[in-house]
Amino acid sequence: MLRFSANLGFLWQELSLPDAIRAAKAAGFDAVECHYPYDVSATAVCEALQxxxxTMLGLNTIRGNAEAGDNGLAAVPGREDEARQASEQAIDYAAATGTLNVHVMAGKASxxxxxxxxxxxxxxxxxxxxxxxxxILIEPLNHHDAPGYFLQTSEQALEIIAAVGAPNIKLMFDCYHLQITQGDLTRRLQKYLNSIGHIQIASVPDRREPDxxxxxxxxIFRLLEELGYDRPVGAEYRPATSTDAGLQWLKDYR
Known part of the structure; x- marks a missing residue:
């Protein structure tokens, strides 16, 4: 049976990150992940995890100057120093909290x-x-939610991964983004499973509960079970009302 991770960038946003971790446990999630936890002390997060x-599965590098439209920095020419500082910040926080993965955000570029x-x-x-x-994870984002984002397809991501040539870089396979951009999720999961570091889910097109x-x-859940996928799947969706009110999909699967 699959396990699931609560993405606390979207779920229980009304709570502090430590309390959101506690809420995820109470709701029956097997792990957690987040977006930008840097305003919360690593000590407080560790206490809630313990x-x-x-386990905290993942977190993101910062967007940069979000007010100016930044959506990551790593593929933006001329901002290499900022990009590396962002990666260093994320890796340090991940190491302090026992987080397994860091999503390095590419940004708007071409x-x-x-x-x-x-x-x-x-x-x-x-x-x-x-x-x-x-x-390290890299994630293709769709052109509706993230116009101008450098990384848009699974094939582009896999080419980048090959070019980097490191053993600790994987694809973040977000079913929501890839369904909008490319579709054919079954064949992509079958073909790319060994290159996938994390899988995320949300309904398409409204990015709400996956039901x-x-x-x-x-x-998709049956397929992942058949493929032997053994890591928690990330629930990265925006609740239609409250997080707790929208968890029937998880109860039904259990």
Whole structure:
């Protein structure tokens, strides 16, 4: 039976991160993950993780200057110093909290110069992360939610991973984003499973609970079970009302 991780970037946003971790445990999740935890002390997060016996699966590097439209920095030419500082910050926080993965956000860019910057910055991140036993993830984002984002397809991500050439870099396979951009989720999961470091879910097109919309997650869950996927699947969706009110999908699966 699959296990599930609560993405606390979207779920229980009304709670502090430590209390959201506790809420995820009470709701029956097997792990947690987050987006940008840096305003919360690593000590407080560790206390909540130890209390609940949950693992933090992942966190993101910072967007940069979000007010100016930044959505990551690692593929943005000319901002290599900022990008590396962002990776260092994320890896340090992950190491302090026992977090397994760091998602390095590419940012808005295009072209060969951007690709070269992304590869170089990812190599730097992988080298640092390896010292702490942390895996680096990269995630294609769809053009509706993240217009202009450098990384948009699974094939592009796998080419970048090959170019980086590090053993601790994997694909973040977000079913929501990839269904919008490419579709054909079954064949992509079958073909790329060994390159996938984490899988995330949400309904399409509204990014809400994974119990409706154009993806039949009952089928996806069975497929992952058949493929032997043994890590928690990340529930990264925006609740239609409250998080607790929308957890029938998890209860039904259990």
């Amino acid at each position: 209390e609940t016996k949950l 072209g060969e110069t951007a690709r070269a910057a992304f590869v170089a910055n990812l190599r730097h991140a992988c080298e640092l992360a390896a010292k702490a036993g942390i895996t 409706h919309g154009e993806i039949d997650y009952r089928y």
